[in-house]
Amino acid sequence: MIVVVGGGAAGLMAAIAASERGAAVTLVERTADGGRKILISGGGRCNVLPSAIDPHRFVSDSPPHLVRGLLRSWPLDGQRTFFEHDLGIPLALEAETGKLFPVSNRARDVRDRLVGHARRLGATLVFETLVTGVEGAGDVWTVRTSRGDYTARAVILATGGLSVPATGSDGTGLRLSASLGLKVHDTYPALTPLIAEPARHAALAGVSAHARVRARADGRSVDARGGLLFTHRGYSGPAILDVSHAAVRSLRAGKDAALRVQWSEMDARSWEQAIAASNGLVTSVVARVLPQRLAAALVAESHMPLDRRASELRRRERVALIERLTAYALPVTGDEGYKKAEVTGGGIALDEIDPRTLECPARAGLFLCGELLDAFGPIGGHNFAWAWATGRAAGIGAALRNS
């Protein structure tokens, strides 16, 4: 028998893949129904997949070729076919973001069909049961739970990371893996809103701009374009979430968050031209491109009166303004933590697993998948793509071992 620990995206997919190959599967899940993160994903719509995947945009402290190999193990068109044909969930492309959602726009459909499909294939799903320990090696594994022990030939750990613990993932799998001697890379909240203390821009809460945000993480530059939303405590929106890991890691290393924002598609040259061509108020020139309140705040921060006309701008003022419009140093001092992070950065080192089967060579019979592993992608469906691909690979790997 194969025991899958955790009934989220990766665990459900692992149970399906193993059952399809004829294995006897029991999935043990602590919540009453599983897949709670699927339910809240994509604002309740579940962004099941991206329309294109770029492995280079995944973040990991493990060798990049392992991330690439795992993503390629189940190419996107195969994943899409599974959801549309095997599960019967037609997907629709949201053209402006490149995200795929169920046509029904209901995350519940995704969770319920995965659960139903696993059951139909013969998997036993055991809910409201907490796994407290995993012990063993080779062909004899014991999974200790709040309702007694299971004996298995293979165990698939799919307990997720530390993000949004209210969905059931509190890091158990990371702790169990560490206790089994596996290398766990430092974990941190990722795809998370950021905060500023003091909240210098609290008055702008609710304002959003289409921005380009740049950061540096471990010597690499990171760049994201998209919505930037001011919150009461700091900053959120896709562009912030996608670079948040760089800020989180820099701050944890005792450095500056070093986020620079270009508030629109306009670069320094375009602003120079727009200002030179205008006789109106500087604030009006900026507000033609940016939201009025943001424009006023940036002009005020550039130390000039709000009634300054573009034609009267002093050089020093123009330079300061353009710098703020195109390379604004966002005063980030922290993050919203795992409570709001969409994923966990870090996790079990990918070189602890065989990339073809997701089995731990050091712990034969133990398979790992999903967010537990040391990799995450940008928003847009990449993290489910990772969970589906690694879950399936672990299910197939465990079924082969079990046969």
Ligand SMILES: Cc1cc2nc3c(=O)[nH]c(=O)nc-3n(C[C@H](O)[C@H](O)[C@H](O)COP(=O)(O)OP(=O)(O)OC[C@H]3O[C@@H](n4cnc5c(N)ncnc54)[C@H](O)[C@@H]3O)c2cc1C
């Ligand atoms: C608000 C939000 C929105 C998101 N939206 C998207 C999106 O639209 N698209 C996208 O691609 N990604 C999205 N993500 C990320 C995505 O949800 C995760 O990457 C994915 O769910 C990870 O799957 P997983 O199975 O590895 O972990 P999880 O989904 O966290 O599942 C782990 C499961 O293990 C169970 N478990 C944990 N410990 C135990 C234990 N000791 N005993 C028994 N059971 C246990 C948990 O209850 C849980 O059901 C979002 C995340 C959040 C938080």
